Amino acid sequence: MNKKLKKRIFKVSGTSFCALVYAFLFLPIVVIVTNSFNATTTKPYQTWKGFTFDWYVRLFDGSNASLLDSFKNTIIIAVTSTLLATVIGTLAAVGMYRYTFRGKSVIDGMLYIPVVIPEIVIGIALLTIFALVNVPRGMLTLILSHVSFSIPFVIFNVRARLAGYDNSIEEASMDLGAGRIGTLLRITLPVLTPGILGGALLAFTLSIDDVIISKFVAGNTYTFPLKVWDSIKSGVSPAVNALSTLILIGTIVFVVLTQSNLLKSEKRKSFKKKRKAR
Amino acid sequence: MEKHSRHQFRSNTLPALGTVGPVGIVLLGLVAVPLIYVGVMSFCSLDQYGNYIYQFTFDNYKNLLNPSYIQIYVQSLLIALATTIICIVLGYPFAYLIARTESKRKNLLYMLVIIPFWTNSLIRIYGWRTFLGDTGWLNSLLRGFGIIDAPIEFMYTRGATILGMVYCLFPFMILPLYSAIEKLDKNLLEASADLGAKGRKTLLNITIPLTKGGIFSGSIMVFIPCLGYFFVSDILGGGNSDVIGNLIQRQFQKANNWPLGAAISIILILITLVLVKAYQKAGGDMDSLGV
């Protein structure tokens, strides 16, 4: 076989393989979005009965108040737990980078637990301890739980950023007349920002998607995923699909906007790498 | 001297406590103590009303040896194994192709792997049910074309559960593979080709050994969660392909036998520890598990 033809076949089969994998990844998304326009009104809402915008209208006409409520809860929990996890995680990453103290390796080791242990174990462990100290299950326990499993991810992200961090820039800042707080605000935080933002984004994503841990610590409070879970037995209403579609569009818009900023700073970074390589 | 180049201002204790203290409290109160308490609970008994009491017993662990449970452990491990293998087989060439593409759209290709995961995972799994169910899209389509008469039963099988697991965990395989493959030095591959190695040989002798770190961490990040993802087997397996996670969930939310659920959780923790130790032995880096 001629070499050129062989290469061509290789390339075409590679491209079609990738296309198939993408199809696999996007198929449920296509189903969800399509079904949000399904005119069916009978459970389990799976048969196609024609095109309609009704579900989007109904989402906001009051008939889906509990669904929207659960979504509101999800956002509150995600925002609060992300803020807390980001602040605590960033502080910890900086502290662990800078200081040596007793018990450091213990904390370091404990960080990996929420990452590797199956979520369900974390979920029941939190449930039992909340039951033990008699904390009513609800928003508070949800937020605490989400903070606990997202902190390690924030720390790992910030830590990765710190790996290339030169301590002496802080000394240089103080040397040039900036106080400790000034140095923190003008030098340390800005330099670490990409890592902090990356960690926060991850924490937020984990929080809004969490089912397993939330299921055990939610009590009677509903988050969006828990609401979906409850309706699955009887058939998920296309209103849920409509809301999911809106969320998806929202996230894509958000990420495209922030990503284009991140990409700009990435470009600077890659430029640096190139220079180093030379 | 470099040893001392870090800040040595005044005392160390206060700033260390101020920065690391909060995370210490969170890890202690919301990770360490709860997990220890699960261990304690696994030795507790139930009273006549079904409430757990602090009376030491081994019964929970003895109950773990119930044949129907053992069948589920084995099934769960097999599902996890199958999921991991499928993820590697599909994921490696896929990650390789997008990581080494010359296309300017490389970043976009990468983002396209992540975008589906911005939609809630339950809904996506439910999307599969809508697609594969008896009255689902695929069966309707096949029947519409007259290819089949009666619907094919895709749903509520082990296969459906594995499909869902692969679907949920695929990116956790792709991300470490992608970064491992992207880091590969192109010159190395060229050198290998230059030295007369054919494509397949380069792949076996250079590419795969150098990216095995990515394969290992991907496998860990797929295999372990797979044992606990009860919602996948619940929605797609319909109770026919339970994983260990289903056992635990049932004890806590249906049977209300917390001590037994705790004992099963301890088993799950032990499995995790063994796997992570093996991963570390194989030279795996813990930090690459935290993507």
Add this chain to the structure above:
Amino acid sequence: MKRAKKRFEANKLGVMSVEETRKKMVEMIGVNKIYADHDGHGSNHVVKDLNLSVYEGEFLTLLGSSGCGKTTTLRMVAGFEEATSGTIHVEGESVGSKEPFERDVNTVFQSYALFPHMTVHDNVAYGLKMKKVKKPEIKKRVEEMLELVQLGGFEKRYPSQLSGGQKQRVAIARALINQPKVLLLDEPLGALDLKLRKQMQIELKRLQKKLNITFIYVTHDQEEALIMSDRIAIMDSGVLQQVGDPTDIYENPKTKFVATFIGETNLFEGSVAEVSGDAIGITVESGGFTVKGANFAAGELITVSVQPEKMLYSATPVPGFALQGLVKDQVYVGSILKTIVVLSDGQEVKIERLAGQELPKNGLVYLFWNDADAKLIRDMDSVVYEAAENVTL
């Protein structure tokens, strides 16, 4: 010889008079730095009883190998480290309790420590911004400063877009813009390649003279120290060995460490056997010799340093010298022939000659030197080190 001695004394006097008239910019008195290990046991005494003054407009180099305490000393002056005991004065005022941002000294870091998220302009302007200088004024002064370090037009670049030499210039401009009384430089040229290094050495010296700022410069490169400094302070294991101008240090090393560190040399360690007039008879393990010198008494320990290019040899015995050895090795380094002669006690003596003067391999030679080429070192080492060790804190 007599003339040389006179010149040495004049030199010494000269230094003395300078010490009296010039203003002390930095003064360290009995400074010690001890790091405790993290577990609280054991400690690391990195700077021992340091007394050192640096004068206005002076270029002083702290010279020593890595780990000798020179960087720690610099960091104590900057305020990044606190002295365990002793006091440090800047312009007559004790700075012990002052934070780095309260001290009128600025630092050029070895790693440059440029702020990666700021442009060249913002980096250089940082110190002025902290002082709340008005914007137009900042702009003007940054431009001037960048002109001075020959980086005009680079204002909008980011550090990652600069070469090593350019980063170095930005670091210097940034440290100088506050017009510090003292500029501290921590191996600032360490990361540059040889050619750029040479060029920057000249440029730094030019800047220092032009601005008339006191420089304290840390390096491990003795050649760099000899070229650039007004005075050199040599440190070893946390102990200040000798302070003096480059010629003084080179010609009259006070300790064995200084003699070996400042250049390649042969040390003959022995004791004074007899003294008659200015002739001192010395016995060493492998023989003996007579040197000219004053102020030594019989029985005293003494070390004689002779540089390889000053070593002479002969096939026949030389009066006043009883040093014989076997030619062990001869190597050409460029146009220089390096010969190693082994004495009876195993000491290897290095000899350097121009090419073409090879000695018979394994041949027996008698070593000697001209009186003027022998430097006598009173065995100060024990005195210097022990004094520092015995400091009570």
